[in-house]
Amino acid sequence: MSSHIAEGTEADPRNPSGKTFFGHPRMLANLFSVEMWERFSFYGMQGILVYYLYYSAAEGGLGLDKAAATGIIGAYGGMVYLMAILGGYLGDRVFGPERTLFYSAVAIMFGHLALSLIPNFAGVIIGLILIAVGSGCLKTNASVLVASLYDVKDMRREAGFTVFYMGVNIGALVGPLFTNTGWGIFGFHFGFLLAAIGMALGLLQYALTRKNLPESVHYVNNPANGRQKGMFVGGLVVAVVIVLILCMLGLITPGNISNWVIGLTLAGAIVLGYILIGSKKTDETEHSRVMAFIPLWIGNAVFWSLYQQQFTVMAVYSDSRLDWHLFGLEFKPGLFQSINPVFIILLGTVFATMWTKLGNRQPSTVTKFSLGMVGVGIAFLIFLLPAGHHIVSLWWLVLILFVCTISELTLSPTGTSATTRFAPEAHKAQMMAWYWTSVAMGTAMSGWLAQFYSEPNEVPYFLTMGLISVVAGVILWFFRKPILTMMRGLK
Numbered sequence: 204m205s206s207h208i209a210e211g212t213e214a215d216p217r218n219p220s221g222k223t224f225f226g227h228p229r230m231l232a233n234l235f236s237v238e239m240w241e242r243f244s245f246y247g248m249q250g251i252l253v254y255y256l257y258y259s260a261a262e263g264g265l266g267l268d269k270a271a272a273t274g275i276i277g278a279y280g281g282m283v284y285l286m287a288i289l290g291g292y293l294g295d296r297v298f299g300p301e302r303t304l305f306y307s308a309v310a311i312m313f314g315h316l317a318l319s320l321i322p323n324f325a326g327v328i329i330g331l332i333l334i335a336v337g338s339g340c341l342k343t344n345a346s347v348l349v350a351s352l353y354d355v356k357d358m359r360r361e362a363g364f365t366v367f368y369m370g371v372n373i374g375a376l377v378g379p380l381f382t383n384t385g386w387g388i389f390g391f392h393f394g395f396l397l398a399a400i401g402m403a404l405g406l407l408q409y410a411l412t413r414k415n416l417p418e419s420v421h422y423v424n425n426p427a428n429g430r431q432k433g434m435f436v437g438g439l440v441v442a443v444v445i446v447l448i449l450c451m452l453g454l455i456t457p458g459n460i461s462n463w464v465i466g467l468t469l470a471g472a473i474v475l476g477y478i479l480i481g482s483k484k485t486d487e488t489e490h491s492r493v494m495a496f497i498p499l500w501i502g503n504a505v506f507w508s509l510y511q512q513q514f515t516v517m518a519v520y521s522d523s524r525l526d527w528h529l530f531g532l533e534f535k536p537g538l539f540q541s542i543n544p545v546f547i548i549l550l551g552t553v554f555a556t557m558w559t560k561l562g563n564r565q566p567s568t569v570t571k572f573s574l575g576m577v578g579v580g581i582a583f584l585i586f587l588l589p590a591g592h593h594i595v596s597l598w599w600l601v602l603i604l605f606v607c608t609i610s611e612l613t614l615s616p617t618g619t620s621a622t623t624r625f626a627p628e629a630h631k632a633q634m635m636a637w638y639w640t641s642v643a644m645g646t647a648m649s650g651w652l653a654q655f656y657s658e659p660n661e662v663p664y665f666l667t668m669g670l671i672s673v674v675a676g677v678i679l680w681f682f683r684k685p686i687l688t689m690m691r692g693l694k
Contacts, residue, residue: 227363228352233412235370238345240405242371244315245338247378248398250537253518255391263390270654271457273515277650278460279331280511281468284643286339288471291636293340296427300344300632301413301420308406310337315399319392343635350623351417364616365555369548376544383535425629461650468647472640475633484629492625495689498679500641502572503618505675507645509579509668510607513540515653524595542601546608554612568621569683575614576676582606584669590662624693
């Protein structure tokens with residue numbers, strides 16, 4: 204009997220009930236549902252946030268200029284993924300991944316409530332800090348919980364992450380539909396309230412099912428001692444004080460906050476890499492695999508710097524360039540963010556089935572990364588086709604997001620799955636956090652790059668973005684053989 208069939212039996216500690224969910228451990232369905240509600244709230248809020256920031260006060264917004272608004276969105280998105288470092292430490296060394304996820308979900312819910320109930324910039328600051336910390340910590344540990352359901356060599360593992368990824372995108376589809384509708388009827392704050400309700404439902408779902416997870420995730424894998432915890436808390440306090448001082452001195456502003464997040468992300472990634480590579484608990488094989496991840500980290504950052512422009516450049520493009528009159532009605536521009544999740548839902552099972560059937564014949568991790576980078580570059584080059592027309596058909600953006608989706612399904616589940624396989628045994632959550640710093644870098648870059656976009660210069664902008672990603676993907680593919688060698692038997 205093959206190993207993946209054996210793991211579906213009652214004797215398997217990862218799936219003690221023996222029940223399955225489309226051939227996967229039963230708890231994948233519970234994690235799928237929890238993540239769906241969390242993403243409902245996350246993408247629902249983010250689907251209207253940029254407009255709340257730059258729409259005028261008469262339209263219910265805060266009246267920032269578009270460059271500052273998109274910079275804040277990029278910086279906030281980057282901070283979400285950067286907080287994965289905090290989530291990695293708390294999951295590995297303080298609470299364990301299961302409790303860390305629970306506390307993170309609570310923080311997210313209160314963050315959405317702050318956006319809904321507290322007016323003006325105070326609500327934005329409090330809300331985005333709580334959501335960034337909560338979402339970052341949740342992301343790291345949710346992936347660890349999914350990985351705990353499978354053996355490291357279980358060929359269902361990557362397909363399982365793809366199924367989990369569909370839960371993400373069901374939430375990402377429905378969230379913007381509800382919050383944009385709520386914004387249109389009762390205003391921005393009602394849209395944010397709907398996001399809070401969605402997160403509350405996800406929290407309830409998790410509270411009722413968390414006890415059924417494998418026993419290993421309820422414990423701290425590598426507990427920190429009192430001195431280490433004290434140093435960590437002290438470091439956090441010092442960091443908060445420094446940020447407050449820089450804000451009061453006017454050195455951190457809405458216009459340059461994405462620059463600070465990029466620098467902070469790079470510093471965090473270097474520190475995490477040093478910990479993972481230099482740890483005495485990282486053996487020779489694990490050390491080689493961590494080193495092999497470095498070029499994938501760079502490629503991932505390039506991919507997300509384009510892909511995450513859905514929340515910056517594409518959001519502005521949707522508002523100012525697209526014709527949203529459909530079926531005799533005028534729709535809100537944030538609804539475009541539900542297009543990508545539709546394609547994910549339609550194609551996610553196709554990709555999961557394809558990887559499962561191909562088994563050991565599927566492309567290597569490095570090749571999948573390369574294909575994803577080339578694909579998202581091609582998506583940006585498609586923007587050149589309708590350039591020059593002031594009002595653009597919605598179907599052009601549908602085509603662009605379709606190509607982005609193919610690229611995302613090729614690279615993103617592969618990235619999270621590969622990270623859990625590359626991870627040193629003593630640093631699973633921190634390795635996952637290192638992966639999320641690459642997404643943080645790309646997301647912050649998407650906000651920084653948005654300042655160079657405008658309708659008059661969209662041809663050179665989209666041409667440059669597309670070519671950079673295509674060339675980077677080709678370069679990574681040429682170096683696939685030495686990277687695969689360093690992966691030490693992992694494909």
